[in-house]
Amino acid sequence: MRRYTMMMFILVLLAVTASLTGAEQKVITVLHVNDFHGFAEPYKPLGSDTLAGGIATLASEVGKIRAERPVLLLAAGDMIQGNNWANLFQGESVIELMNAMKFDAMVLGNHEFDFGTEILKKRISEAGFPVLGANVAGLGDLVTPYIIRELQGVRIAIIGVVTEDVPFTTHPRNVKGLTFLPVAGVVDRYVRELKGKADVIIVLSHIGFSEDRELARRVNGITAIIGGHSHTRVVDPPVVNNALIVQAWEHAKDLGELDLYMEGRKVVRAEERLIDISPAAGTGDPAVERIVEKYEKKVDALLDEPVGEALVDLDGEHVRSRETNLGDLIADIIRKTAGSDIAIIGGGSIRTSILKGIIRLRNIYAVSPFNNYIVAVRMTGRQVREALEHGVSAVEEGAGRFPQVSGLSFTYTLSAPPGSRVKEVMVAGRQLDPDRRYTVATDDFLAAGGDGYKAFGEAVRASKDYSVVGGVMKGDRLVYGNPGRWERDVIADYIRSGGKISLTAGGRIKEVSGR
Amino acid sequence: MNVSVNGCKVTLFPPMTTVRHALLTAGLFEELESGVKVYDEWGNEIGTEGALNEGAKIFVRSADS
Numbered sequence: 001m002r003r004y005t006m007m008m009f010i011l012v013l014l015a016v017t018a019s020l021t022g023a024e025q026k027v028i029t030v031l032h033v034n035d036f037h038g039f040a041e042p043y044k045p046l047g048s049d050t051l052a053g054g055i056a057t058l059a060s061e062v063g064k065i066r067a068e069r070p071v072l073l074l075a076a077g078d079m080i081q082g083n084n085w086a087n088l089f090q091g092e093s094v095i096e097l098m099n100a101m102k103f104d105a106m107v108l109g110n111h112e113f114d115f116g117t118e119i120l121k122k123r124i125s126e127a128g129f130p131v132l133g134a135n136v137a138g139l140g141d142l143v144t145p146y147i148i149r150e151l152q153g154v155r156i157a158i159i160g161v162v163t164e165d166v167p168f169t170t171h172p173r174n175v176k177g178l179t180f181l182p183v184a185g186v187v188d189r190y191v192r193e194l195k196g197k198a199d200v201i202i203v204l205s206h207i208g209f210s211e212d213r214e215l216a217r218r219v220n221g222i223t224a225i226i227g228g229h230s231h232t233r234v235v236d237p238p239v240v241n242n243a244l245i246v247q248a249w250e251h252a253k254d255l256g257e258l259d260l261y262m263e264g265r266k267v268v269r270a271e272e273r274l275i276d277i278s279p280a281a282g283t284g285d286p287a288v289e290r291i292v293e294k295y296e297k298k299v300d301a302l303l304d305e306p307v308g309e310a311l312v313d314l315d316g317e318h319v320r321s322r323e324t325n326l327g328d329l330i331a332d333i334i335r336k337t338a339g340s341d342i343a344i345i346g347g348g349s350i351r352t353s354i355l356k357g358i359i360r361l362r363n364i365y366a367v368s369p370f371n372n373y374i375v376a377v378r379m380t381g382r383q384v385r386e387a388l389e390h391g392v393s394a395v396e397e398g399a400g401r402f403p404q405v406s407g408l409s410f411t412y413t414l415s416a417p418p419g420s421r422v423k424e425v426m427v428a429g430r431q432l433d434p435d436r437r438y439t440v441a442t443d444d445f446l447a448a449g450g451d452g453y454k455a456f457g458e459a460v461r462a463s464k465d466y467s468v469v470g471g472v473m474k475g476d477r478l479v480y481g482n483p484g485r486w487e488r489d490v491i492a493d494y495i496r497s498g499g500k501i502s503l504t505a506g507g508r509i510k511e512v513s514g515r
Numbered sequence: 516m517n518v519s520v521n522g523c524k525v526t527l528f529p530p531m532t533t534v535r536h537a538l539l540t541a542g543l544f545e546e547l548e549s550g551v552k553v554y555d556e557w558g559n560e561i562g563t564e565g566a567l568n569e570g571a572k573i574f575v576r577s578a579d580s
Binding site for chain 1: 526527528529530531532534535536539540541542544547548549550551552555557558559560561562563564565566567568570571
């Protein structure tokens with residue numbers, strides 16, 4: 001009898017265990033992308049000969065997983081701004097794409113603000129999915145702090161947060177009237193609010209991988225953080241304070257798949273895998289492919305759009321060795337846009353000429369193909385001279401550092417040794433004062449030290465703490481920046497407003513004999 | 516903001532705080548053309564337009580090493 005009782009007990013125990021593990025275990029799948037930046041088509045990343053990415057292929061992978069089981073599809077920010085496929089439509093193309101892919105939610109990234117709040121509101125109103133921004137105040141009902149979705153009987157809360165640094169990473173006018181609250185406090189508040197209302201809490205974040213780790217450390221109760229902003233390819237996701245931290249790189253080159261293994265309403269295991277996306281991975285989703293192609297055709301049409309007329313040839317061929325009329329034109333545009341005293345740009349940033357005749361958008365994009373933006377720095381006359389010295393230090397090699405300038409003129413002697421070639425420098429009809437401070441516009445490439453320019457960086461490094469005060473950038477040395485607007489678009493707008501371009505080079509940069 | 520590139524301190528200023536800006540400041544950006552990649556302090560590959568935070572440590576090296 002005792003033996004029979006023991007056997008019965010074991011059988012009951014096995015049955016209970018089976019019901020707890022086998023029968024009730026289920027997998028919740030959350031697919032995610034981040035930092036898409038409008039990279040709809042596959043492309044070759046810098047230093048690679050292999051095509052990667054392609055949103056239609058990514059959509060096809062999403063479709064395959066959806067065919068197997070219900071999933072959530074999330075976007076961790078910076079979706080609508082970046083390359084021409086997105087920018088020429090101010091992100092409308094991306095929202096159409098995301099609607100077709102049936103995204104469940106997206107969090108605002110810092111670059112979502114780059115077209116200004118009115119355009120952002122329009123994009124949000126077009127979205128067929130909720131847009132999250134728990135720490136963004138000022139957008140009214142258009143954004144929501146969190147959503148709760150039920151999948152296989154499991155209640156999943158998704159809280160969305162964006163970096164508090166947005167006012168520093170876009171033009172101040174783009175965030176006028178908006179406030180970005182400290183992330184950790186906001187997340188902690190909503191995690192507490194969601195207690196008892198959700199079984200799983202996911203933070204959809206656009207604050208960067210290291211900040212995600214810090215957030216997990218500071219706030220209890222997060223199941224997973226799906227991140228963006230740092231463009232991190234997290235192959236081996238860490239667990240910090242019981243939260244799994246994941247991120248799926250950038251530009252649709254990876255699709256993240258987060259699998260949460262549930263027993264009842266409890267997560268017993270969380271796993272993440274990255275699915276590499278490339279044209280080689282398979283065929284694209286036909287509906288998404290149609291959208292990509294539709295906007296590609298529109299891009300082509302827009303690039304053919306006339307924006308002005310060149311009454312003379314605009315020389316982009318000799319920009320690495322002498323002043324040219326195209327160099328003058330672009331330097332003038334940059335100086336006027338930044339409202340600075342002077343502009344210095346690298347000749348190497350100008351890639352081709354524009355011939356006399358109709359100027360099309362395509363011509364401007366060919367002249368200025370890089371994703372550079374305008375900044376302006378307060379520099380001493382001495383530092384301006386140093387920048388010019390560097391600019392003419394390798395003229396013999398045809399180096400891209402050769403300067404094209406606006407607001408100043410200078411002479412230099414090629415036969416003098418590099419570092420002491422610049423002779424007379426004039427600003428607004430006066431000799432450059434080595435101790436006076438001038439505002440100098442350039443692009444972020446040169447300002448950060450591209451083409452070997454050090455003077456901009458040295459000037460900025462001497463700056464006191466940079467800040468945004470009353471919606472206006474305040475800083476001792478860094479006085480202008482518009483990271484959401486590429487130089488080529490600024491040039492195009494300027495030419496559009498003026499129409500006819502007739503410019504003769506001469507008088508700004510002169511090579512003189514002697515030492 | 517101070518970050519480190521291959522162990523060397525680099526100072527960045529908003530809005531120029533991406534991996535690209537750090538590499539330009541460190542004079543290492545052109546190395547990317549030879550196929551080297553950028554990694555964070557935990558060994559994750561990062562894109563050049565990725566945002567950096569105060570104290571970030573990044574490393575430029577070939578994918579194999």
